Amino acid sequence: MAFISSGYNPEKPMEGRITDIGPKHYDQFYPEIIKKNKGKWSHHEILEPGILVHVAENGDEVFTVRCGGARLMSASHIQEICDIADKHCDGKLRFTTRNNIEFMTDSKDKMLALKADLAQRKFDGGSYKFPIGGTGAGITNIVHTQGWVHCHTPATDASGTVKATMDEVFSDFQDMRLPAKLRISMACCLNMCGAVHCSDIAILGYHRKPPILDHEYLDKVCEVPLAVAACPTAAIKPSKVELANGETVKSVAVKNERCMYCGNCYTMCPSMPLSDAEGDGIVLMAGGKVSNRISAPKFSKVVVAFLPNEMPRWPTMTHAIKKMIEEYAKGARKYERFGDWTDRIGWERFFDVCELDFTHHLIDDFRDAAYQSWRQTSQFKF
Amino acid sequence: MAKHNTPLLDELESGPWPSFVSDIKQEADVRAKNEKGIDFQIPSEACDDLLGLLELSYKDGTTHWKHGGIVGVFGYGGGIIGRYSDKPKEFPAVAAFHTIRVSQPGAKYYTTEFLRQLMDLWQLRGSGLTNMHGSTGDIVLLGTTTPQLEEIFYTLTHDMDQDLGGSGSNLRTPADCIGQSRCEYACYDTQEICYFLTMMYQDELHRPAFPYKFKFKFDGCPNCCVASIARSDLSFIGTWRDQIGIDQAEVAKYIDGTNPANAGAHKGRDWGAFDLDAEVLNLCPTECMKYEDGKLTINDKECTRCMHCINVMPKALKIGKQRGVSLLAGAKAPIVDGAQMGSLIVPFLEIDQTMNKQLADFESEEEWMEYLEEKYAGVVEVIESIWDYWMEEGKNRERLGELMIRQGLQKLLEKIGMEPQAVHVDHPRTNPYIFWKEDEVPGGWDRDINEYRKHHAR
Numbered sequence: 001m002a003f004i005s006s007g008y009n010p011e012k013p014m015e016g017r018i019t020d021i022g023p024k025h026y027d028q029f030y031p032e033i034i035k036k037n038k039g040k041w042s043h044h045e046i047l048e049p050g051i052l053v054h055v056a057e058n059g060d061e062v063f064t065v066r067c068g069g070a071r072l073m074s075a076s077h078i079q080e081i082c083d084i085a086d087k088h089c090d091g092k093l094r095f096t097t098r099n100n101i102e103f104m105t106d107s108k109d110k111m112l113a114l115k116a117d118l119a120q121r122k123f124d125g126g127s128y129k130f131p132i133g134g135t136g137a138g139i140t141n142i143v144h145t146q147g148w149v150h151c152h153t154p155a156t157d158a159s160g161t162v163k164a165t166m167d168e169v170f171s172d173f174q175d176m177r178l179p180a181k182l183r184i185s186m187a188c189c190l191n192m193c194g195a196v197h198c199s200d201i202a203i204l205g206y207h208r209k210p211p212i213l214d215h216e217y218l219d220k221v222c223e224v225p226l227a228v229a230a231c232p233t234a235a236i237k238p239s240k241v242e243l244a245n246g247e248t249v250k251s252v253a254v255k256n257e258r259c260m261y262c263g264n265c266y267t268m269c270p271s272m273p274l275s276d277a278e279g280d281g282i283v284l285m286a287g288g289k290v291s292n293r294i295s296a297p298k299f300s301k302v303v304v305a306f307l308p309n310e311m312p313r314w315p316t317m318t319h320a321i322k323k324m325i326e327e328y329a330k331g332a333r334k335y336e337r338f339g340d341w342t343d344r345i346g347w348e349r350f351f352d353v354c355e356l357d358f359t360h361h362l363i364d365d366f367r368d369a370a371y372q373s374w375r376q377t378s379q380f381k382f
Numbered sequence: 383m384a385k386h387n388t389p390l391l392d393e394l395e396s397g398p399w400p401s402f403v404s405d406i407k408q409e410a411d412v413r414a415k416n417e418k419g420i421d422f423q424i425p426s427e428a429c430d431d432l433l434g435l436l437e438l439s440y441k442d443g444t445t446h447w448k449h450g451g452i453v454g455v456f457g458y459g460g461g462i463i464g465r466y467s468d469k470p471k472e473f474p475a476v477a478a479f480h481t482i483r484v485s486q487p488g489a490k491y492y493t494t495e496f497l498r499q500l501m502d503l504w505q506l507r508g509s510g511l512t513n514m515h516g517s518t519g520d521i522v523l524l525g526t527t528t529p530q531l532e533e534i535f536y537t538l539t540h541d542m543d544q545d546l547g548g549s550g551s552n553l554r555t556p557a558d559c560i561g562q563s564r565c566e567y568a569c570y571d572t573q574e575i576c577y578f579l580t581m582m583y584q585d586e587l588h589r590p591a592f593p594y595k596f597k598f599k600f601d602g603c604p605n606c607c608v609a610s611i612a613r614s615d616l617s618f619i620g621t622w623r624d625q626i627g628i629d630q631a632e633v634a635k636y637i638d639g640t641n642p643a644n645a646g647a648h649k650g651r652d653w654g655a656f657d658l659d660a661e662v663l664n665l666c667p668t669e670c671m672k673y674e675d676g677k678l679t680i681n682d683k684e685c686t687r688c689m690h691c692i693n694v695m696p697k698a699l700k701i702g703k704q705r706g707v708s709l710l711a712g713a714k715a716p717i718v719d720g721a722q723m724g725s726l727i728v729p730f731l732e733i734d735q736t737m738n739k740q741l742a743d744f745e746s747e748e749e750w751m752e753y754l755e756e757k758y759a760g761v762v763e764v765i766e767s768i769w770d771y772w773m774e775e776g777k778n779r780e781r782l783g784e785l786m787i788r789q790g791l792q793k794l795l796e797k798i799g800m801e802p803q804a805v806h807v808d809h810p811r812t813n814p815y816i817f818w819k820e821d822e823v824p825g826g827w828d829r830d831i832n833e834y835r836k837h838h839a840r
Contacts, residue, residue: 001421003529004506008536013456018539020584023555024496026488026563026573027741034491034563039738041566043696046646054564062564070402072524074409074429075501075510082494082501095490095514097559097608104564123404125395136647145517148439149402149432150465150481150524152447157439159402160394167397176650192715193517195613198723230779232718264718270449277443290612292604292619294667294690297611299721311440312390334653335644335665335690367720 031092033062033106049174050132051111063111064104067118067130068141068166068173071099072149072159080121080129088114098141098183100134133174137181139325140173142166144186145193147205153263154188155205155280156309162186164313165203168322179332179341182325183289190262200338201321202285202300209279210259211272215241219250222269230268233258260366282307282317286324287339298339301347303354305361320356327353346381384410385427386434390441406433409510420506424527425475428509432525435473453480453528455535459590461546462531478527479509482534483520483547485580485587488573489560490515499542507534518597519557520547545584551779552590556580558600559607566696567689568602569620569705570733575761576600578754582762592769593776603701604689610713610724615782616765617710617724622702623732625682626691632698633658633678644694662691706732709764711794712783722783725791727798729805731760764798771797790817 009015027035037056044054052064069077081101085093088110094102103118105111118130134140142165145151147158165184172178185196188205196202218224228236235258241251252272254265261279265272284307288300303324307317324338331353332341342350351358364370384407394403410429413422425431435446451464463481470477484500500521504510509525516522526534538544547555556579559565561572579598580587586596599610602620610617635641636656642649643656658678663671670684671691678698680691692699709731710724737757744750755762768782771794776785786794795802804810820827 001423001426004421004423004533006533006536007540008532010532013532016540017457019457019545020588021539021543021545022581022584023485023577024487024542024544025741025747026491026577029487029491029493029496030563031491038564039562039568039571041562041564043566044645045642046649049650054566064564068400069514070400070405071513071515072402072405073512073514074405074412075505075512076409076412077405078497078501078512078514082498085494091494093492093494094560095492097490097519097557099514101514123395123401123408125392125401125404125407126397127395127401127404128398129400131398131400136644137650143517146513148436148445148447150447150479152445152449152465154445157436160391160440163394163397163399163401163403166399170398173399176647178650181647187715191717195517195609195715197715197721198609198612230718262718266449273449275444280443288612290606290609292606292611292688293693294665294688297606297723299723309443311443312393334648334661335694369720 029092029094031062031090031104031106033060034104036060037062046136046176049138049176050135051115052135060106061108062104062106063108064102065111065114065118065132066096066134067101067103067132068128068134069099069101069130070159070163071141071144077129084114084117084130088117096141098134098143100141101130131170131173136176137178138172138174138176139169139178139182139184142184142186142203143194143196145188147188151188153191153266153274155207155275156188156282157311158186158188158194158205160312161203161282161314161317164315164318165321168318169325172325178325178329180335180337182328182338184321191267196285197299198288198290198297199300200286200289201324202288203317203321204283204285205280206283206306207261207263207274207276207280208306209274209276210235210254210256210261211263211265211274213251213254214271214273215249215251216243218252218269218271222271224250224252227252227265227269227272230264232262232264233260235259236265277309281309282314284317284320287342289337289339291337293337294335295337295340295343300339302362303350303356305359320354324354348381384433385430386437388433388437391433391437403433406511412505413510418505422505423507423530423533424509424525427475428479428525429511431473431475432479432509432511435467435469435476438469438472447479451480453531455531455546458546458588460549460552460588463549465525476509476525479525480528480531482508482523482526482531483516483549483555484523484538485545485547485555486515486519486521486557488577489558489563490519491563496542500544503534503537503542507537518547518554520555546588548587550590551592551594552588552596553583553586553592554595554597555587556598556600557608559602561600561602565602567605567620567692567701569622569701570602570707571738572600572602572618572620574754575618575758578751578758579761579765581751582755586769591773593772594779594781596769596772596782604687605693611710612713612723613715614713614724615711616768617713618707618761619710620705621687621708621730622705623730624702624704626680626685626702627700628678628680629698629700630677633695634676636695636698641695641697645696662694665690703735704732705735706730707761711768712781712786714781714783719784719787722787725783725786726806727791727794728764728800729803731764733757767798768794
């Protein structure tokens with residue numbers, strides 16, 4: 001390959017440099033019907049799973065077809081999305097916060113043609129390219145993080161766990177039979193780039209071994225005080241270590257029993273890696289939400305302390321998720337979110353019906369807030 | 383013919399959900415065949431080697447990406463995340479595989495023209511793999527080499543009028559819900575304020591000067607579709623303070639089953655006939671609704687605007703007309719001291735509904751920005767007093783929420799000039815350990831022990 005210049009001159013980096021211009025203005029990207037009716041929408045209806053109509057005060061209608069997508073997307077796939085939008089939607093489209101693709105049209109006929117077109121597109125491997133769904137009282141796309149595809153701190157893979165889970169719950173992506181919407185989120189380590197801590201069901205990668213110390217290099221690549229300060233439980237202290245060659249170097253020591261494997265030290269110091277095939281795996285959390293509807297937003301709670309990584313399809317994990325969803329579908333009332341259902345029946349009943357083991361790991365012992373989660377009443381269920 | 387055998391990953395090609403493995407293979411194939419005759423500026427086998435490296439992780443259960451590596455474009459401290467593999471010999475095409483965050487447009491609307499231009503650039507100068515989108519909201523371009531960074535930035539800024547997003551200890555790329563562009567629940571123009579603040583704070587976004595990351599997110603209503611309350615240091619949630627609009631004729635159509643409940647969200651199961659009492663009145667958290675003599679009434683003074691009744695009957699019930707935002711501060715994921723939800727700091731900041739001029743109504747974007755500075759002056763004041771406080775008092779890598787816990791909610795309220803009110807708390811404190819200020823106690827704290835002893839023997 002021959003180097004192709006964009007026009008940038010490395011000798012004079014400031015020459016004609018353009019900075020601080022931000023994103024493109026949204027006005028340029030709105031479909032015409034959106035631009036015309038912005039702020040004047042009257043109501044909407046979900047016609048069937050994945051198909052919405054929004055009606056403006058003047059009677060204008062916009063039909064939206066929502067499709068799932070792997071958030072990891074190739075340029076070729078995006079070019080195909082563009083072909084579809086050019087053919088059916090005047091060259092406009094959008095993505096949702098939960099990585100769905102939305103194609104919009106201004107008539108029902110166009111929407112039907114679009115729907116038929118999308119439904120027949122498949123990858124060579126056999127999976128749908130553009131499954132239609134993800135609306136209403138069902139399961140929409142899983143927001144997730146990078147995992148082994150592109151991150152240095154994951155305790156599991158993100159794309160793989162998501163693919164395995166979405167395959168298992170796919171019928172609920174294309175249906176609206178649940179008591180309320182159910183949001184699944186995935187983060188591949190405690191850093192939670194995906195902020196899964198308020199999800200109906202959260203899949204979280206977690207380490208279980210303290211950092212390994214690369215003493216020979218630690219002081220050369222890390223600031224020891226930063227590594228020490230990074231630890232939330234004060235488990236790390238500066239130390240001197242004698243290497244095999246007799247040389248004494250500055251390094252750190254870790255009080256293993258204090259470590260909660262958060263990896264904050266590794267973020268500050270690359271000589272303290274945590275990942276380990278046996279130590280790493282999955283935590284499942286449940287019962288969180290972000291909406292203020294009926295009850296206040298709430299955090300998800302840990303319901304499975306650890307499951308090993310089972311590549312490539314994590315069957316124990318998907319089985320546990322599926323079981324929780326089925327029990328929720330059976331037991332919850334219309335409009336009741338997962339966490340409202342567990343609050344009503346009590347967590348003791350939840351572990352019962354979902355056939356999950358309750359172990360000492362699930363009792364909070366981290367900081368003052370832990371106390372708030374212990375039962376402080378004589379009311380409980382046998 | 384695939385470069386590496388990937389038996390484990392191949393198992394992720396079956397099943398109905400879109401397979402990322404099939405998609406990466408598709409891009410690998412496009413690069414191998416190169417029918418467009420692209421002079422690839424990073425190794426053409428990048429997608430193959432990524433699959434090979436990922437297969438290795440699936441085999442041995444650990445990541446093969448190394449820690450960081452400081453790369454970037456001149457003058458910016460964010461927007462690019464360096465990434466190197468720990469198996470450069472086995473998978474040379476992804477030895478260096480940096481991420482570029484591209485600032486996404488409002489509510490993630492696109493023209494195909496823009497996306498095609500971006501993908502042409504990315505197939506030429508990167509792996510051709512993306513995330514649409516990253517968790518914070520950016521377009522994420524996944525995998526290129528160091529020499530390509532300035533070239534990509536040059537093309538983005540010169541040919542596409544497009545900038546990078548944030549990373550590191552700076553303002554992260556703000557994100558918004560679909561808002562008024564296609565949602566009847568939106569109480570303010572989320573795209574407008576998101577764009578305005580993104581442009582206003584470009585310096586804070588590109589050049590890390592904060593103790594740690596800082597996120598704004600804009601939810602048009604309390605349904606919180608972008609989850610601002612859980613994951614932004616400053617969460618904007620649209621709300622109103624007058625009455626919910628009621629169309630009695632449409633209420634009747636919900637009762638007789640003509641209108642589908644909750645806009646049809648429950649069509650997948652037979653839940654029986656619509657029951658206004660069970661589905662709306664009895665689920666209202668403040669029990670402020672009544673249905674008598676064929677008429678629905680709401681005691682708006684007691685309403686806490688949870689959205690349930692409006693969600694169930696969107697044709698009959700409308701958000702109020704005196705609209706604005708509630709501001710909540712300090713939300714974050716668990717790292718390090720545990721997860722935090724946003725705490726209410728400004729109950730209601732009215733947004734002037736008559737100030738609705740658009741960019742097209744002005745000669746230039748500068749004039750429009752000045753107009754918005756006036757419109758959102760109250761918001762800007764709150765933001766800047768929070769930043770002044772956090773930059774002064776926050777420790778290295780301390781999120782705003784952690785500082786709030788360390789110093790107390792009242793400290794932040796004081797800094798933003800907000801009078802503490804009962805709505806700021808779920809309940810008042812359960813201990814009397816109040817940190818009285820000296821000037822609140824008559825006579826102050828300087829006392830004379832000799833004077834005291836005149837009345838109290840030793």
